Amino acid sequence: MTAFSKIGFGGSCHWCTEGIFASVIGVQKVEQGWIASENENAYFSEAVIVHFDESLVSLQNLIEIHLHTHSSTSNHSMRKKYRSAVYTFTEEQFHQCSPLIKTLQYSFDESLITTVLRFAAYKPNTDDYQDYYYSDPRKPFCQTSIYPKLQLLAKKFSSNINRDKLKEYNITL
Secondary structure, eight states: OOOOEEEEEESSOHHHHHHHHTTBTTEEEEEEEEEEETTSTTOEEEEEEEEEOTTTSOHHHHHHHHHHTTTTTOOOTTTTTTOOEEEESSHHHHHHHHHHHHHHGGGOSSOOOOEEEEEEEEEEOOGGGTTHHHHOTTSHHIIIIIHHHHHHHHHHOGGGBOHHHHHHTTOOO
């Protein structure tokens, strides 16, 4: 039986982030909602928890996908709601992530603002919003906001796309 790891990501709308990671080979499940980190007085921001098989996709690869599929260098006015973060579940992950982000800085012209935080709590979105993109990819928000991010994913990370899943939903990138 395969053991799955998990990591949290925040940075943009959790529907977008969920759609991206649900399309990656090696991702078993994506939970979508709000995450709070330790020492923050229960402050929650939109985020996802990604359950993944490390033999199929590495933590570094997931972080790289995350950095390239949201505004990881922009400290915009909605940053409190959409915090650019990696939420870790173990001390080992916590100590791995900052150096990985520093290593990935080379592919960005501006400084990354993504922070590494220790996971504290999670509140799931309601059931009717779970699996938002794949429940109906034809919805206007899916077409205007999520689909372009999937196109970016396909262009930059083509070897990581779960093409069988896309085919199942008649999605062409």
